[in-house]
Amino acid sequence: MKPLSHQTIRRLELAARKAADSAYAPYSNFKVGAAVLGGSGKIYRGCNVENASYGLCNCAERTAIFSAVAAGERTLKAVLVYTPTPTPTMPCGACRQVINEFGPQAVVISLCNSSQRRTRLLPDLLGDAFGPGNLAESSPQRRNPPAVH
Ligand SMILES: [Zn+2]
Numbered sequence: 001m002k003p004l005s006h007q008t009i010r011r012l013e014l015a016a017r018k019a020a021d022s023a024y025a026p027y028s029n030f031k032v033g034a035a036v037l038g039g040s041g042k043i044y045r046g047c048n049v050e051n052a053s054y055g056l057c058n059c060a061e062r063t064a065i066f067s068a069v070a071a072g073e074r075t076l077k078a079v080l081v082y083t084p085t086p087t088p089t090m091p092c093g094a095c096r097q098v099i100n101e102f103g104p105q106a107v108v109i110s111l112c113n114s115s116q117r118r119t120r121l122l123p124d125l126l127g128d129a130f131g132p133g134n135l136a137e138s139s140p141q142r143r144n145p146p147a148v149h
Contacts, residue, residue, distance in 0.1 A: 015080075019034060021033070027052075033060055033081075033082045034061040034079060036065055038075065038076060039074065039076065039077060045064055045067070062094070074102060075102055078103075078106055079103065082112070087116055105121060107119065107121060107122075
C-alpha cells in the first residue's frame with residue numbers, strides 16, 4: 001500500500017481533532033475523535049458517544065467507520081485517533097475488529113496533545129484476525145453465489 005502523504009495525515013488529524021470537540025462523554029469525560037480515510041479518498045469523522053446505559057457507548061473509531069460505510073465506502077486505508085491526553089491512545093479491541101472488516105491492511109495512527117504518536121499497521125494490532133474470509137470458507141453460498149436469472 002502506498003504510504004500516506006503528510007498532507008493526508010494532516011487532513012485526518014484536523015478531522016479527528018474537530019470530531020473530539022463533538023464527543024459526548026459526560027460519564028468518563030474521556031473525549032475521543034477519529035477520522036478514517038475511505039477507499040475513495042474521502043475522510044469521515046466520528047466521536048465517542050456515551051450512554052447512561054454504559055454498555056451502549058460507542059467509540060469514536062466505530063462512529064467514523066459506520067459513517068463511512070453509510071456513505072457507501074467498503075474499504076478503509078487509514079484510521080487516525082486523537083485524544084486530548086499527554087500520551088496516545090490506541091483503538092480498543094472491538095474497534096480493531098471493526099477496522100479489520102473494511103481495512104485489514106489499514107494504517108492506524110494515534111495522536112495526542114504532546115508530540116508523542118504511534119503508527120501501526122492493523123495486522124500488528126490484531127494478529128491472525130477473524131474476518132470475512134473465515135465465513136466464506138464455511139458457507140457454500142458465499143463461495144458459489146446463486147445465479148441471477
Ligand atoms: Zn473502541
